[in-house]
Amino acid sequence: DTAVSQTPKYLVTQMGNDKSIKCEQNLGHDTMYWYKQDSKKFLKIMFSYNNKELIINETVPNRFSPKSPDKAHLNLHINSLELGDSAVYFCASSQDAGEGSGELFFGEGSRLTVL
């Protein structure tokens, strides 16, 4: 059973479109995250949620909107896609309350290409 699963794995879309990525974790963790990894492999946190509450919201354009319907799910919706949004988006989860003391487990990533 996959611990952190995200769909879709690949997304190719046109500039200006809206897209969503879904994430689910079956580890029973309290905190979930979205990270963006650029072409140089740098992982940058975007958002984190603890028990459905937003706890980290980095400087991310408001075209990006996370939603956590319950503590096992964290989705990411992106409006008006731009070329610079092309990246791999990783969902992750940890047992801690978002203060960084727990081990972080990642999904396989969703590769977004904006044309």
Add this chain to the structure above:
Amino acid sequence: QKEVEQDPGPLSVPEGAIVSLNCTYSNSAFQYFMWYRQYSRKGPELLMYTYSSGNKEDGRFTAQVDKSSKYISLFIRDSQPSDSATYLCAMSANKFYFGSGTKLNVKP
């Protein structure tokens, strides 16, 4: 200055070599230190997790943390071609910070 600095490599070694991967950091509040391995087109996979200074060993992998020098290392003994991947260091205080990764290639 970035919070975490890591040499991007690539680092190429022959099979069986000892590999040393390193990161430096600037924030003395970091308490938890991690190493992740990321294969191409896969998610990062946690290899080692340590709290505070000292050494931790797990099979062929040893993680070392020197808080006084703000320096962490990952040693891989008897490296194998299957170790070829990008290795990311990470550390946390109130949130996680990642290095940019070192690409390692172990040649058979």
